[in-house]
Amino acid sequence: MKQIKANDISRLYFRYQDEFEEKALSVLRSGHYVLGPEVTSFEKEFAAFAGSDFCVGLGSGLDALWLSFRILGIGRGDEVIVPSNTYIASVMGITINGAKPVFVEPDAYFTIDPDKIESKISERTKAILSVNLYGQSCHMQRLREICDTYHLLLIEDSAQSHGAKFDGKFTNTYTDISCFSFYPTKNLGGFGEGGAILTNNPDYDRAFRMYRNYGSEKRYYNQVVGTNSRLDELQAGLLRVKLAHLNETNEERQRLTDRYALEIQNPMILLPKVRPYASSVWHQYVIRCTKRDHLKAYLQEHGVDSIIHYPIPPHLSEAYGYLGFRRGDLPIAEDYADTVLSLPLYNGMTESEQAYVIQILNSYTG
Numbered sequence: 001m002k003q004i005k006a007n008d009i010s011r012l013y014f015r016y017q018d019e020f021e022e023k024a025l026s027v028l029r030s031g032h033y034v035l036g037p038e039v040t041s042f043e044k045e046f047a048a049f050a051g052s053d054f055c056v057g058l059g060s061g062l063d064a065l066w067l068s069f070r071i072l073g074i075g076r077g078d079e080v081i082v083p084s085n086t087y088i089a090s091v092m093g094i095t096i097n098g099a100k101p102v103f104v105e106p107d108a109y110f111t112i113d114p115d116k117i118e119s120k121i122s123e124r125t126k127a128i129l130s131v132n133l134y135g136q137s138c139h140m141q142r143l144r145e146i147c148d149t150y151h152l153l154l155i156e157d158s159a160q161s162h163g164a165k166f167d168g169k170f171t172n173t174y175t176d177i178s179c180f181s182f183y184p185t186k187n188l189g190g191f192g193e194g195g196a197i198l199t200n201n202p203d204y205d206r207a208f209r210m211y212r213n214y215g216s217e218k219r220y221y222n223q224v225v226g227t228n229s230r231l232d233e234l235q236a237g238l239l240r241v242k243l244a245h246l247n248e249t250n251e252e253r254q255r256l257t258d259r260y261a262l263e264i265q266n267p268m269i270l271l272p273k274v275r276p277y278a279s280s281v282w283h284q285y286v287i288r289c290t291k292r293d294h295l296k297a298y299l300q301e302h303g304v305d306s307i308i309h310y311p312i313p314p315h316l317s318e319a320y321g322y323l324g325f326r327r328g329d330l331p332i333a334e335d336y337a338d339t340v341l342s343l344p345l346y347n348g349m350t351e352s353e354q355a356y357v358i359q360i361l362n363s364y365t366g
């Protein structure tokens with residue numbers, strides 16, 4: 001019996017080992033460790049990659065999210081629309097600032113249903129936080145149109161979608177601020193913590209630079225109560241190596257998921273669909289099955305790991321008990337939480353590993 005991990009990020013490390021190790025040594029020997037020349041170069045290169053005017057490196061994806069709302073002045077008394085099925089960090093980015101999350105259910109593509117947004121807009125609504133969950137672009141054009149009509153800001157959580165496009169354009173093209181995480185398992189992942197924002201607005205760019213460094217632009221002159229959210233040189237240098245290979249590693253994920261789509265043939269298993277005009281960078285390949293827990297156990301018995309992203313939707317988490325939601329309030333998100341399963345997927349996954357996973361999936365009879 002083979003043993004297949006759900007994820008193995010060391011495969012990608014060893015593929016480019018020489019480049020990573022050379023870069024790490026040069027940073028260690030440089031004498032610059034936080035917010036230095038590697039961070040500046042990474043910011044330039046990531047902005048250029050995504051066709052954005054500005055990139056600001058930060059300490060994490062969560063920092064990118066909560067700092068966005070802080071900088072935009074969105075807090076107590078304000079509402080932000082957010083999908084009901086997301087990683088809880090999206091919601092925390094809103095509530096850390098005291099603003100209220102207003103949940104909108106996803107559609108068949110696991111991302112926010114644009115048809116359900118307008119009925120949730122109130123006079124308190126200030127922004128939409130869209131999430132390109134599992135790597136797939138939301139319907140960016142519709143979201144932009146809704147925001148323009150109702151004078152809302154469009155922030156996106158792109159922690160899982162470095163490189164995803166809508167209608168041939170990077171998703172950040174449509175937003176006011178796009179938030180990224182470089183947590184090691186992300187498509188563009190570092191070797192520790194990291195995050196960034198992209199924006200075309202020079203005022204936001206300046207504000208993030210100030211907030212990430214204790215609210216100062218000039219050393220020891222603190223203009224606002226900021227935070228410490230500085231990207232470090234080692235991460236930035238190593239992220240530059242990974243960024244140079246991002247198109248190639250995203251294409252590899254596309255090939256792997258194309259094979260899953262073609263060869264998984266089991267009427268009990270629902271395969272993920274991609275929205276028309278959208279692309280996915282396949283952060284996860286998420287199938288659905290009504291007997292999900294049973295299927296997961298079956299895979300495990302045959303040596304195949306899988307992960308549930310995510311078993312509890314934010315509105316039912318203990319953390320958000322104070323919002324007063326009950327099971328049944330957001331039935332689509334709840335159904336997804338009960339039926340989704342992420343299959344093994346990583347750069348460097350071999351043909352025979354994938355063939356084995358497919359064989360086990362196709363042999364499942366419930």
Ligand SMILES: *Cc1c(COP(=O)(O)O)cnc(C)c1O
Nearest residue numbers: 060061062087089090159181183
């Ligand atoms: C990973 C992730 C985050 C948080 O990023 P960190 O760098 O871990 O803080 C936020 N939102 C989504 C959707 C994520 O997947």
